[in-house]
Amino acid sequence: MIPAAFEYKRANSVDEALRLLGEHGEDAKLLAGGHSLIPMMKLRLAAPAMLIDIAGIPNLDQIDAASDPLTIGALTKHAKLAASDELQKKAPALWDAANDLGDPQVRNRGTIGGASAHGDPSADYPAVLQALDATFTLAGKNGTRELKAAEFFRGMFETALGANELLTKISFAAAPKSAYVKFHHPASHYAVVGVAVALTIDGGAIESARVAITGVGDVAFRAAGVEAALKGVKTNDADGLAAACAGAASGVQARSDTFASASYRTAMADVFAARAVAQAAAR
Amino acid sequence: MQIDLTVNGKRASLDVEPRLLLAHALRDSLNLTGTHIGCDTSSCGACTVLLDGVSVKSCTVFAVQAAGQEVTTIEGIGNADSLHAMQEAFWSSHGLQCGYCTTGMIVSAVDLLRRNPDPSDDEIRSGLEGNLCRCTGYENIVKSVRAAAKAMRDGTDRHSVRELMPLHPPAVDPPPSGEGIIPKQFQEANA
Numbered sequence: 001m002i003p004a005a006f007e008y009k010r011a012n013s014v015d016e017a018l019r020l021l022g023e024h025g026e027d028a029k030l031l032a033g034g035h036s037l038i039p040m041m042k043l044r045l046a047a048p049a050m051l052i053d054i055a056g057i058p059n060l061d062q063i064d065a066a067s068d069p070l071t072i073g074a075l076t077k078h079a080k081l082a083a084s085d086e087l088q089k090k091a092p093a094l095w096d097a098a099n100d101l102g103d104p105q106v107r108n109r110g111t112i113g114g115a116s117a118h119g120d121p122s123a124d125y126p127a128v129l130q131a132l133d134a135t136f137t138l139a140g141k142n143g144t145r146e147l148k149a150a151e152f153f154r155g156m157f158e159t160a161l162g163a164n165e166l167l168t169k170i171s172f173a174a175a176p177k178s179a180y181v182k183f184h185h186p187a188s189h190y191a192v193v194g195v196a197v198a199l200t201i202d203g204g205a206i207e208s209a210r211v212a213i214t215g216v217g218d219v220a221f222r223a224a225g226v227e228a229a230l231k232g233v234k235t236n237d238a239d240g241l242a243a244a245c246a247g248a249a250s251g252v253q254a255r256s257d258t259f260a261s262a263s264y265r266t267a268m269a270d271v272f273a274a275r276a277v278a279q280a281a282a283r
Numbered sequence: 284m285q286i287d288l289t290v291n292g293k294r295a296s297l298d299v300e301p302r303l304l305l306a307h308a309l310r311d312s313l314n315l316t317g318t319h320i321g322c323d324t325s326s327c328g329a330c331t332v333l334l335d336g337v338s339v340k341s342c343t344v345f346a347v348q349a350a351g352q353e354v355t356t357i358e359g360i361g362n363a364d365s366l367h368a369m370q371e372a373f374w375s376s377h378g379l380q381c382g383y384c385t386t387g388m389i390v391s392a393v394d395l396l397r398r399n400p401d402p403s404d405d406e407i408r409s410g411l412e413g414n415l416c417r418c419t420g421y422e423n424i425v426k427s428v429r430a431a432a433k434a435m436r437d438g439t440d441r442h443s444v445r446e447l448m449p450l451h452p453p454a455v456d457p458p459p460s461g462e463g464i465i466p467k468q469f470q471e472a473n474a
Contacts, residue, residue: 001323008284008301008347031348038343039325041302051301053348079337103413104391105328108337109344187326189412 003041035110036118074113093178122190126220130212131196179279191215245273286350291359308346317357328414331387338394357386378427380418
């Protein structure tokens with residue numbers, strides 16, 4: 001499959017990328033690992049006139065897990081996240097997602113920033129980054145602005161990233177009791193249903209919970225009902241934890257496709273929420 | 284546009300359209316047809332090559348993105364005169380049937396052993412998750428990778444199978460039919 005023709009430029013700094021974006025506006029797309037964009041271009045679902053390759057911008061692919069909050073450069077590849085022992089300790093939900101995403105070749109190429117900016121409704125990071133209550137830093141020609149993950153992910157393939165902005169980093173507080181569990185689509189490895197959970201635990205009971213679900217609706221969402229119901233539940237009370245996860249996707253318009261119906265996705269949201277809570281609590 | 288890259292240790296200079304995929308550049312411009320295109324949707328892994336030493340699906344990389352980088356295809360992993368341990372293991376452990384997925388499978392397996400020289404069967408399976416095979420059922424592929432890992436660890440990756448089974452007919456004077464491609468001992472067995 002051959003994509004439509006385009007012009008290609010490499011940007012070697014954030015400023016250069018922003019300048020090129022300013023010149024070419026909505027006709028241009030940023031290219032990092034390309035593992036979200038290139039498949040869409042090959043299907044001609046996307047046909048940008050200009051690609052600005054930002055993969056070579058230095059210092060945007062660092063994991064700073066020693067700082068608080070932890071900071072991840074937008075160009076960090078999934079494989080680097082998946083191999084980070086520090087991340088496994090401090091934010092295992094993100095480590096889970098990076099290890100479970102796509103396959104080795106995809107993880108060697110795709111980036112956390114690219115996958116997030118793509119806004120795929122079945123992607124893993126939108127759930128994980130909402131459960132971690134992550135902050136996104138967006139660079140624009142008038143400086144930078146920060147957005148919470150819940151504000152960043154807006155809809156199907158829609159984010160708050162402006163046409164002239166570049167996502168530079170993602171930061172979040174450590175969440176050692178967190179987990180991400182998903183039901184893979186067997187061919188694409190995207191999430192049919194994926195649930196990310198971050199807990200704090202006090203005296204053997206859940207003190208607070210953030211639960212976010214991807215794959216079910218048009219955009220990943222926080223399951224506020226489950227979060228409230230989990231408060232105070234003992235972590236060794238398996239039935240209690242599962243009961244709190246009932247109706248995880250209630251009120252959400254679930255999607256249907258050839259692989260999973262809306263009602264199946266809705267039912268699996270409860271099941272995978274319970275598994276993710278159990279896994280996070282056990283950490 | 285003009286790009287320079289290193290392919291299997293040799294400098295290559297290509298004039299490409301930005302939309303040319305790396306898989307097509309390798310096959311059509313450089314005649315390295317060992318890189319196969321299977322699904323063309325970044326699922327099957329037949330097009331796997333090493334880019335700066337790590338496995339990637341060359342159907343999902345533009346050639347221009349690889350400018351200035353080092354590409355290793357199956358032709359750079361080993362050749363008929365000097366097979367890589369992984370190629371020998373796929374041969375001797377029957378890790379292929381039709382062979383279409385094999386080149387990508389071998390490149391991925393080489394990358395896997397670089398990261399993990401002694402993988403368990405589960406680690407081999409998850410390490411080759413990005414490569415699909417529709418013939419073998421994977422059992423012999425896992426066996427092949429296990430055998431190659433052992434040979435590479437033991438330093439015994441140059442076993443005699445290569446000498447017993449010449450792959451190439453001689454360059455001049457093609458042999459009478461039946462010789463050369465089919466190893467002698469098999470011809471005798473079939474006679």
